Each structure stands twice: as C-alpha cells, then as structure tokens.
Amino acid sequence: MFVTVEGVEGAGKSTLMDLLARALESRGIPFLRTREPGGCGLGASLRPLLLDVSSTLDSRAELFLFLADRAQHVSETIRPALARGAWVLCDRYADSTIAYQGYGRGMDVERLQALNDYATGGLWPDMTLLLDLPVETGLARARARNGREGLTQSEGRFEAEELAFHQRIRSGFLARAARWPERFCVLNAALSPQMLYKQALKALGLSD
Ligand code: TYD
16 A cells, blocks of 8 residues: 655644554554655755755756656665555655646646656555645744754755745645545645544544
8 A cells, every 4th residue: 555645835744644654553554654855865865955945956957856766766665665565655755746846836747747657657656645734824834843943944945935836836736636536635734633643544444
C-alpha cells in the first residue's frame, strides 16, 4: 500500500505522519516512512539546493531537480519497500510537483503529469491524503514552526512566496482531488490533530 500525504505549507503533515506511523507500528504492519524532497541519498544532497531561500534556481531547473529526486527515490527506496510487502508512507510526492510547479509556477499541468509518469515509471499512490486548509492559516503555522526551529533562512524558499502562489497551489490540489476522487481523500486540516488522525485512519481502513 503506497500512501502519500499532501497539502499546502503548515497543513500538519508531519504531525499526522507521526500518528499514522505509530498506528501502523502498533498494528504490526511493516512500513517505511519517507519524504520528498530528501527521502534518498541523492535527495538529501538536492534538498538544500531546492529549499534554501538564497538559491536562485530557474523554474525548469527546479522542476528537474524534484523529478531527479523522485526517480531515484522511487527506484532506490519506494519500489523495494513495496516489493517486500511494506506500506510506504510518503510526505509529498508527484502531486506536489503538479500543484507547486504546475498550478503555482504556471507550468503545463499535462506535461508535468507525463514527466512524473516517466520519472516514476508510472508509480502513483494507492491513496493520497490531502490536508486542506486556508493558506493564511497554514502559512502562519509554518512560519511559527520555522521561527521555533530556526529554519527561516535555510529552508523557507517556498514559504517566502506570495499568498496568491499558495492559493493557486491549494486550488491545484483540490482540482486533482476532484479529478481522481477514488485515489484522493480530502481532509479538513483546520481540525485538531486528533480529529484529523481519526479521519485519516478511517480513510486507510485502519479504524479500530
Ligand atoms: P519541506 O521542508 O519538506 O516542507 P513541507 O513540510 O511543507 O513538506 O519542503 C518541501 C517544499 O518543496 C515545500 O514547500 C513544497 C515544495 N515542493 C515542490 O515545490 N515540488 C515538489 O515536487 C515537492 C516534492 C515539494
């Protein structure tokens, strides 16, 4: 089972991933928790290039770095885990490229769909949990977190974008969810972490 968690900045993906990882552990289900960018050796090197606010990446270069990370991540980490029967829980994946580089930066969405197909060898998640909330709320949360963790300078390149950019991303994610309703489960991320978790468990068929 390949599960991805997606959403705008500050939607609460990490907290939900922590809770889901614990749920799988307590049920004795083997799983791999990973993320993009940075879920494999190559991605760890690419991450600073992609997220550092001082980097001046061309948007096509940015796209191909995300795709390179994904191609390596799929072949080195995700496919082997699925092949040994583990669940894969991944924080962001191809839908983020289409939302951020497509809807956010204005690149052609159908072309990005095809490039993602190519990069992943056609591997799409079985289930995508989309954490949806107003972007103002998410950005406020993300900035508070970055301030606490001292990440403002090193990893804030996307968070520093204007509000309209994030609004396009939110609409982009929702448009994808409407197009693939059987794969996507849209969750209200303005809810408390526990409520969100309960809804996610239900969507994954893991409720007690
Ligand atoms: P990260 O620090 O992992 O933040 P988050 O907690 O929001 O996931 O940063 C990843 C950033 O990269 C995030 O702002 C979204 C962006 N991104 C893309 O633009 N395209 C992509 O394909 C992926 C995977 C992420």
